[in-house]
Amino acid sequence: MSLEDLVEAFINLEEEKVLKNVESLVKMGKNPYEILEACRRAAEVVGERFERGEYFLSELVYAGEIFNNVMKIVLPLIKREIKPLGTILLGTVQGDVHDIGKNIFKAFAEAAGFKVIDIGVDTPPEKFVEAVKIYKPDIVGMSGLLTIAYDAMKRTVEALKEAGLRDKVKVIIGGGRVDENIKRYTGADEWADNAIVGVKKCKQMLGLGG
Amino acid sequence: MRVVKESKPKTPEEALTERRERIEKAVELKEPDKVPLILSSCGDLLRKYITGHDLYFNYEKAREAVIKFVKDYQVDMFLPVLGAEGFIFALAFAEYPDIAPAVRFWSGPMHDILKDKFTKWPGRELPEDSIFQFIGGQFMDIKEYAKFSEDPIAFVNEVILPRSCINLEKIGSPKANAALIRLGSEASKALKFLVDVTVDLANVGMPSLPLTSAYAPLDYIGDFLRTPVGVLLDIRRYPDEVKRACEALVEPIIKVALALKPAGAKYAFIPLHLNEYLSPKLYNEFYWPTLKKIIITLYEQGIKSFVFFEGWHDAHLETILDLPKGWGVALFEKTDVRKAKKVLAGHTCVMGGIPSSLLLEASPDKIKEYIKNLLKEVKVGGGFILANSVEIPKDVPSENLRALIEVVEEEGRY
Numbered sequence: 001m002s003l004e005d006l007v008e009a010f011i012n013l014e015e016e017k018v019l020k021n022v023e024s025l026v027k028m029g030k031n032p033y034e035i036l037e038a039c040r041r042a043a044e045v046v047g048e049r050f051e052r053g054e055y056f057l058s059e060l061v062y063a064g065e066i067f068n069n070v071m072k073i074v075l076p077l078i079k080r081e082i083k084p085l086g087t088i089l090l091g092t093v094q095g096d097v098h099d100i101g102k103n104i105f106k107a108f109a110e111a112a113g114f115k116v117i118d119i120g121v122d123t124p125p126e127k128f129v130e131a132v133k134i135y136k137p138d139i140v141g142m143s144g145l146l147t148i149a150y151d152a153m154k155r156t157v158e159a160l161k162e163a164g165l166r167d168k169v170k171v172i173i174g175g176g177r178v179d180e181n182i183k184r185y186t187g188a189d190e191w192a193d194n195a196i197v198g199v200k201k202c203k204q205m206l207g208l209g210g
Numbered sequence: 211m212r213v214v215k216e217s218k219p220k221t222p223e224e225a226l227t228e229r230r231e232r233i234e235k236a237v238e239l240k241e242p243d244k245v246p247l248i249l250s251s252c253g254d255l256l257r258k259y260i261t262g263h264d265l266y267f268n269y270e271k272a273r274e275a276v277i278k279f280v281k282d283y284q285v286d287m288f289l290p291v292l293g294a295e296g297f298i299f300a301l302a303f304a305e306y307p308d309i310a311p312a313v314r315f316w317s318g319p320m321h322d323i324l325k326d327k328f329t330k331w332p333g334r335e336l337p338e339d340s341i342f343q344f345i346g347g348q349f350m351d352i353k354e355y356a357k358f359s360e361d362p363i364a365f366v367n368e369v370i371l372p373r374s375c376i377n378l379e380k381i382g383s384p385k386a387n388a389a390l391i392r393l394g395s396e397a398s399k400a401l402k403f404l405v406d407v408t409v410d411l412a413n414v415g416m417p418s419l420p421l422t423s424a425y426a427p428l429d430y431i432g433d434f435l436r437t438p439v440g441v442l443l444d445i446r447r448y449p450d451e452v453k454r455a456c457e458a459l460v461e462p463i464i465k466v467a468l469a470l471k472p473a474g475a476k477y478a479f480i481p482l483h484l485n486e487y488l489s490p491k492l493y494n495e496f497y498w499p500t501l502k503k504i505i506i507t508l509y510e511q512g513i514k515s516f517v518f519f520e521g522w523h524d525a526h527l528e529t530i531l532d533l534p535k536g537w538g539v540a541l542f543e544k545t546d547v548r549k550a551k552k553v554l555a556g557h558t559c560v561m562g563g564i565p566s567s568l569l570l571e572a573s574p575d576k577i578k579e580y581i582k583n584l585l586k587e588v589k590v591g592g593g594f595i596l597a598n599s600v601e602i603p604k605d606v607p608s609e610n611l612r613a614l615i616e617v618v619e620e621e622g623r624y
Contacts, residue, residue, distance in 0.1 A: 015446065056525070057487040058442045065443055095340040097330055100439060122336070147254045147566060147603040148341055176521060176544075177600055181571035 001025060003038040010042030011049075013062050015069075022070050032077035039070050043111035047196040057104070060195060064107030071110075084115035086206045089137035089169075091123035093152035098145035101175055105141065105195040112199050125152075125159035132165050139202055142188070144175045153186040161187075170205040174198050225415025229286045233417065233595065237514070237539055237559045241592035245585060245622035247615065248561070248597040250289035253341035255279070257604040262340045263333035266292060267318035269403040277410050283611050287417055290407065293317055293400065294329040295344045295481075297425050297466070298374070298434040302366045304462040307469035312397040314423055314466075318342070320400065323392045325376035328434070341601075349373045350435040352444065355451035358435070359458040370435065422475035424467040424508065424515065426501040427456035429483045442487060445496050456500045464507050477516045477538070478508050486521025486544075493526050505533055514538035519545060527553050543599045551588045561595040563588065564614065569598075569606045574613035581617045589622065596622070 001024050009017040025035055046063040049055040088109055092102050099121050106116050117135050119127060132140060140160070142153050153173050160166045172190040173183060183191040190205060192198035203209060220228065228243075235242035249255075253265050259275040266272070276290050293315025303309040313320075321331050327347050332340040349370050350358060358365045371378045377389040408418045431452065432441040445452050467478045480501075488497055505515045515538035523545045530540060531554070541561040542550050551560045563584050568577060581596070588594045596618060602611075
């Protein structure tokens with residue numbers, strides 16, 4: 001039983017084995033932070049496989065589920081505060097109630113070390129503005145599946161401008177139907193049509209490579 | 211040889227025949243006189259004329275909006291899909307061919323009657339000028355797969371409908387019975403609306419597709435029973451149960467699709483959802499075998515399939531060649547139609563190619579240039595229909611839609 005075994009089982013998406021390994025490692029007194037780091041490394045490899053076309057969305061969904069289940073065991077055991085890479089405020093925009101993409105992104109952003117504040121679906125521009133004031137995120141992530149989301153994203157960017165907050169945050173839009181054209185239309189800084197690219201771009205926007 | 215600009219205006223009958231033949235030739239993998247241009251809308255585009263709420267709750271206003279659109283934009287066919295996904299109900303009534311098709315798509319009033327948890331509507335759960343949204347839900351427990359597979363129709367009627375529709379919570383209660391009677395009455399109105407729209411379109415020279423519908427079994431489980439994420443986890447944890455459930459769905463789905471055969475249906479619309487999510491291994495194990503069986507059975511019964519391949523279908527493109535030549539029409543969302551045409555030429559009619567984001571953001575000249583280059587590559591040999599791959603946003607400028615129509619006129623001729 002080692003961290004290497006855990007990483008390998010995670011990359012191969014062997015859910016039962018991963019959870020058993022985590023439990024044994026915890027019992028053995030392994031530092032929970034090291035377990036978390038191992039799972040982060042594994043999630044990164046899953047992302048790389050997705051980018052190479054070896055893994056598909058269903059593998060991302062499964063990896064996200066496994067990661068969340070590991071976190072349920074490990075997070076309560078970590079006593080010291082973990083400094084996040086940055087904070088992402090995340091929501092599906094007004095009029096759109098879809099959240100599969102948002103949730104996959106959230107799992108991988110957390111796995112990468114971001115703190116994610118999820119303000120839900122059908123989120124009006126005012127609510128984004130309020131949340132930016134409260135949480136002071138580095139990045140605002142707007143998600144949407146439908147074409148009506150384009151306009152809602154644009155209105156949200158405008159609301160951030162009006163509130164004088166636009167230059168205090170980076171804005172990324174995400175969803176299966178966004179692209180360079182929609183980025184221009186909405187006034188966002190970046191776009192991503194899958195979670196892995198989304199996380200990468202979040203890192204890049206904060207000058208963290210990726 | 212056909213002249214590009216015809217001086218004498220066509221009568222609606224002439225235009226209708228010409229457009230229908232144009233589309234049919236493309237479906238038959240031949241070269242028509244011109245590449246057919248088909249646009250469709252689930253609502254966003256039609257919000258140019260009325261609010262989202264009126265579009266789904268007021269049949270007369272919706273009719274007017276459809277006619278306004280086709281008068282403003284003379285395409286070869288316009289497909290308004292103004293109902294939400296109600297295949298769960300069609301399947302519940304699979305044994306009753308007079309009822310199944312009538313409850314296939316839900317209008318706004320039908321949502322009010324059922325108080326279903328699958329959909330959300332403008333002016334109800336969503337802002338007034340939004341569009342309807344299908345969200346689905348988890349209405350079946352993991353332990354119930356076996357019972358579902360034993361008799362899917364009975365299970366849907368007895369277990370899923372009461373759980374998923376507030377007004378059907380207690381089977382046999384006055385409330386539930388009243389809801390079903392009201393649903394029947396509303397379904398006739400919704401059906402009349404569809405017939406009226408078909409006539410309206412014909413009156414301005416525009417054909418309609420004689421459509422029925424089917425569903426991919428794994429999508430059925432994802433959309434109506436377990437949620438998409440739920441079923442993706444189920445195939446890891448309980449693969450055999452999921453496979454059995456998919457197989458049990460084949461026959462009822464075919465029954466629903468064939469219900470409209472006597473009325474003259476020629477195409478079965480099948481919107482795919484989970485195709486993009488699956489690796490080739492999982493696709494070929496859990497998704498494609500039962501879907502393939504449905505498409506082939508319908509083809510043998512004289513019904514071609516009209517499949518919307520949502521998202522990226524690149525990894526599974528070659529599997530389409532498993533189907534008999536001329537099986538139907540493949541509408542692609544993100545898969546490049548150039549690539550699809552290369553793989554499927556002479557076998558499958560390829561449809562799509564207009565990026566909605568381009569229509570929204572580019573200039574008319576840019577749009578023309580893009581479509582011109584696209585047509586150069588894909589029109590050769592026929593078997594191609596130019597169409598929007600996802601909804602066209604309301605804010606697409608009129609001049610951009612006109613540029614699209616013009617460039618097909620200029621560059622689409624054979």
